[in-house]
Amino acid sequence: GAGVSQSPSNKVTEKGKDVELRCDPISGHTALYWYRQRLGQGLEFLIYFQGNSAPDKSGLPSDRFSAERTGESVSTLTIQRTQQEDSAVYLCASSLAGQGGHGYTFGSGTRLTVV
Amino acid sequence: GDSVTQMEGPVTLSEEAFLTINCTYTATGYPSLFWYVQYPGEGLQLLLKATKADDKGSNKGFEATYRKETTSFHLEKGSVQVSDSAVYFCALLYNTDKLIFGTGTRLQVFP
Numbered sequence: 044g045a046g047v048s049q050s051p052s053n054k055v056t057e058k059g060k061d062v063e064l065r066c067d068p069i070s071g072h073t074a075l076y077w078y079r080q081r082l083g084q085g086l087e088f089l090i091y092f093q094g095n096s097a098p099d100k101s102g103l104p105s106d107r108f109s110a111e112r113t114g115e116s117v118s119t120l121t122i123q124r125t126q127q128e129d130s131a132v133y134l135c136a137s138s139l140a141g142q143g144g145h146g147y148t149f150g151s152g153t154r155l156t157v158v
Numbered sequence: 159g160d161s162v163t164q165m166e167g168p169v170t171l172s173e174e175a176f177l178t179i180n181c182t183y184t185a186t187g188y189p190s191l192f193w194y195v196q197y198p199g200e201g202l203q204l205l206l207k208a209t210k211a212d213d214k215g216s217n218k219g220f221e222a223t224y225r226k227e228t229t230s231f232h233l234e235k236g237s238v239q240v241s242d243s244a245v246y247f248c249a250l251l252y253n254t255d256k257l258i259f260g261t262g263t264r265l266q267v268f269p
Contacts, residue, residue: 047201076256085162085261086247099256134202147257149201 045069047150049135055156056125064120064153068137075118076147077110078134086134092118125157160185164248164260171238171267179233179263181222181248189252191215191224191231196245196262205233205246238267 048067056062068075077089088102092112103109107126112118122129132152165180183189193205193215206215211226220235231248248260 074255078259083261085164086257086259088256088258091256093255136202147202147204149203151199151201 047135047137047148049133049150049153051153052151053154053156055158058127058157059124061121061123062125062155064122064133064155066118066120066135066137066150068116068118068135069148070116072137072139072148073115074138075112076136076138077118077120078136079131080134080152081131089120089133122155125155127157130155130157160189160250160252160258162248162250162258162260164246164263166261167245167264169263169265171265173240173267173269174237175267177233177235177238177242177265179246179248179265181231181233181260183229183231183248183250185229185250185252187252188226189250191222192249192251192257193220193222193231193233194247194249194259196247198244202247238265240267240269243267 050065075092078086080086090110091099094115095112107123110120132154134152136147136149138147161184163182190209192207194202195205196202206217208215208224211224214223222231222233243266245262245264247262249257251257
């Protein structure tokens with residue numbers, strides 16, 4: 044597609060429920076990144092995919108968080124047993140391999156609210 | 159570890175005022191440095207970048223110079239417009255393929 048697409052744009056969920064956030068990167072972009080932006084804070088790195096493998100998942104905050112990528116395309120970030128502190132905007136970005144920060148394209152994010 | 163520190167906002171200016179948003183970094187080496195901008199309701203966009211010491215990145219009237227001696231990458235614009243109102247993020251990339259961001263600085267420009 045023309046840009047990075049994330050869905051849903053907004054999600055309100057009850058504490059303890061599981062949620063899935065989806066990211067469709069730009070076609071041909073082999074690198075994909077997930078970040079989290081809590082209110083009033085900077086972007087926290089969560090996980091990085093190169094193709095379908097995740098060489099760096101150091102930012103995942105707990106074992107309730109997981110992500111996968113299939114077909115070197117769509118990625119899903121799953122949060123199990125959501126907690127209120129998970130409320131944030133979750134941002135996805137993609138880039139061509141090796142370009143790193145020089146070629147990131149970000150999606151508009153998913154705003155997750157846990158009540 | 160590597161980190162980026164930005165001045166806290168919001169920064170509130172009148173149109174045509176001079177803008178400076180401070181950014182300093184900590185890194186073991188010589189990272190590439192970036193400024194990203196997030197306009198209301200939109201995703202983050204790359205504004206400018208610099209890959210080595212003394213490089214100056216520039217775009218849309220904004221400039222930032224990579225200062226190794228002060229580990230800084232301050233964003234400047236000589237005359238801001240209402241349309242520049244946004245959140246600005248400083249970021250670094252070093253030795254990995256992931257960006258490390260600052261906390262962001264909200265700029266509000268009034269006519």
